[in-house]
Amino acid sequence: MEIEPLGLVALLALLFASLALCGVLAARVRRGSRRAVTPVLVPPRELVAAELERTRGAYEVQLTRLRGEREQALADNGVLRSRLAEVEGGVEAALAAAVEVRLAAALEAEVEARVAAALEAQVEAQVEARLTAAFEAKVELGVAARLAEALAAAAARNRTQEAAEAPDPPGGPALSPAVPSRLPLGRDSAADSTIDGADLGPLIVRAASVRGDRQRDDGEHRRDAILLGLVEEIPSPTLLSVVAAGAPRGLWSRSAAERACRSLAAQLGHYGERLGAELYQGAYATTHVPGDDSELGGLLRTAVQGVARSVRLVARNETGGASAGPGSTGAAGDAEVEVALTGLLSRLGDHQLREHVAFGVGDCSVLRLREGAWGEVFTGAREARLPSAAPELRWARFDTRPGDLLAVCSAPMAELLLREDLGDWFAERWADRRPFLTAFFSDVNVRVRSAGGDRSAVCLWDFGEARRTSTTGGSTRSATGDGHA
Incomplete structure (x- = not known):
């Protein structure tokens, strides 16, 4: 069946109209149902009052x-x-x-x-x-x-006139230095004399060791030794002065004295820090006898015992070990190398009271010249000798004031200084002086007959402050170093 176009249009228009009507009806039904469901709420009066x-x-x-x-x-x-x-x-x-x-x-x-x-x-x-x-x-x-x-x-x-008018030593004019007429004999012989010295600010030091009159007459060699040096291991600058006197009849005592001086400097260096803490404190002018158990006494005794061992090696080396072998007592070897030893430790620098520590074994001593008079401030055990008597060590503390003079001496030189006539002569020549090395050597070697042996001395002039040394009497300049005659 065929449908005409006009009829088709009319049919579609009816369809749309029916759909629109259905939508309107559905909307009204939905709105009516919503009005019927939603109730009207009216709050109570009590709630309103509470709010x-x-x-x-x-x-x-x-x-x-x-x-x-x-x-x-x-x-x-x-x-x-x-x-x-x-x-x-x-x-x-x-x-x-x-x-x-x-x-x-x-x-x-x-x-x-x-x-x-x-x-x-x-x-x-x-x-x-x-x-x-x-x-x-x-x-x-x-x-x-x-x-x-x-x-x-x-x-x-x-100055020339003062030198010409200087007093002569007792017994005649000074013909110093005395000149030896015979050379020493023996394999252990050394120079007839030796000198040393230095100007260390306010502390002036001179040292000399001279062969004695009897040794020169007999053709024997000098057996003493001296040493000057700084103990660098001690924190405070410290001067070490040493005099060692070999036994008159010791076969190798000259070498033993030389070895003792050098060994003492080395041994003290081993304990430099501890020595620096103990040196310059404590009571002064007190001599400490053997057996002293203080810290400083123990350090010095240990050092000297090391020196004794070193001295024994001299006899062992010279004799090939026959006299001082490891299995022997070493008494014969000790007799050949016996030596008296005295050391002096002195603080350097400017000080109105300068501290010193002296120590040693044997008859060497330390003298002090104060106000024109000599006095003994330290001496060791007279009969003791290294190496066997190392435990007999003695030591002492003392001080010096500006103008004082210290002399570390062997026994013969100490006897000359303490003699009433010669002591005044040395005091007049050395008080407040700064002598040349040669002048000091001439004084030690003055031609005065004595029964003693070698003359050895280390002298220290204390001027307190360095500026005072330029205004003192005597020579105004001095060479340093060492020399031999």
């Missing part, structure tokens, strides 16, 4: 809090006003002080300017006066130079 009461309470609490904040703000405002008033007062005071300071500075600047002007005028006047004086001095320069030359010549003549 109003709660809201009012909340507002009252908030109002109370706001009032407290307002009161706190007012209080803070008052504090800030008081602080502002204080700050304003401080600022006013500071301004007033600043004004006063500036006024004072201005016044001071004006005063300084006036003073500077016055000083400048005074300086100009002084400069003019000095220029005038310099011109006048230049005119007189030739006369002053000639006068200085004349004074120097007069001083040289006076």
